[in-house]
Amino acid sequence: MLKGMIRGVVVMLLISLALGVVHDKDLVWKQEKDRVTGLPGLTFDVNFSHYSGYVRVNENPGRFLFYWFFEAVEDPSSNPLVLWLQGELFSRTWVFLHRIREAVEIGPFHINADGKTLYLNPYSWNQVANIIFLESPVGTGFSYSRSPSDVEENGDERTAKDSLAFLLEWFERFPQYKGREFYITGESYAGHYIPQLSQAIDSDLMKLEDIVLNVDRSVMQVGNALTDDFNDHKGVREYLWSNGFISDQTYKLYKIFCSEDSFLQRSENCKKISDVVQNELGKVDIYSIFTPYCTSTTTDISFASNSPQRKFGQINETYDPCSKNYAAAYFNVPEVQKALHVDPEAAPHKWEICNRLIFNTWKDSASSVLDIYLELIRGGLRIWIYSGDADTVIPVTSTRCNIDTLNLPIAxxxxxxSMDGQVGGWNQEYRGLNFVTIRGAGHMVPQTRPKEALVLFKSFLSGTPLPTMPTLADTDV
Known part of the structure; x- marks a missing residue:
């Protein structure tokens, strides 16, 4: 390991000097300090570098955001830079998911059902881009504040400011990525984070003058995203009713009691009818309605050897509903945390899938970000919105209601x-926005349809249309 670290320092120094961007040993040391030189359970060689660590985003009380950065498999010096953001829904309330779990889903490593070993993801997005996974807001994952009570002051506004501060500091630590095409992508509650951060970047371009935001191509991509409380509620009830998941009476009551409610703050009547919805749905995976439900209720991976879900963990193209359990087991291994440079004194001693404290104390959540979408589109940014059509959390009907409200001209x-000669989903372009559905995908599209998600991601980066297939009019019937 020591030889590998020394070799890495030498290689980084030579490359940096050749590019003319790193001239002092302190900067080289900061990067090398974050280099991950080995991971427990990683039994195969990788041909790319990855880094993890902390970036301080404010002085007082001192908030530190954790990141995991993967360089592109090929040609990282010229491939674009992508920031992945994630927020998550759990049951009928918002919680905040630990982002490094996503790093092992669209990233190069997947966790086996034993919760101890890794295997290579053939559809990793770092095949075509350099990707930063950021644990934001503070209190998610291994991100922390020196003042514990500071975690109770999170909200949309501060999250955008902290994420912008992270970017400014991260580019100072990795200046070789300045001037690179830069994209922001993610899903779920990132439907707030991404446009809000894009707006913050757009209003702070003087500080970010070295970051190229190419407005002639796509710079922002969001999936199954919370966008507008009214439209999102409307889309949920239409999806549940039209697919036969809830009764006519419940559909009508849901419309009466929940239409005006926020996803974060619901009235008592809305909570009651939401319980009825859950009972009528039964024990299903609300994130992926047509696939098996995880029967395990524990994050202890001792169940893995005899669980009926175990067979999913080894099939790369099949959604595993219990994958969160494997992640919880893996990231709680002390050797894993040490390899990822987690500060044991500052970060939580136990890694958990979600942090309910953040949800319960969230200070501000915009009821709609549609106005930001219009502002960004008018400013020249091109946006892609995608939606898995097997999601009941923020279903495709919600996304379509939101896009319809924007009233954009159809292009x-x-x-x-097309995907392997079959319909991969459907697509419609508007002026300033491209809308894509992914057939059979759930709330986490890259997890439930990884191959299709990679095709979508490649088209998004290149700004080229998705592959098409002949229609019935073009073929003999």
């Missing part, structure tokens, strides 16, 4: 796109 007709 191309609704049409299917």
């Amino acid at each position: 191309s007709p609704w049409h299917p796109w």
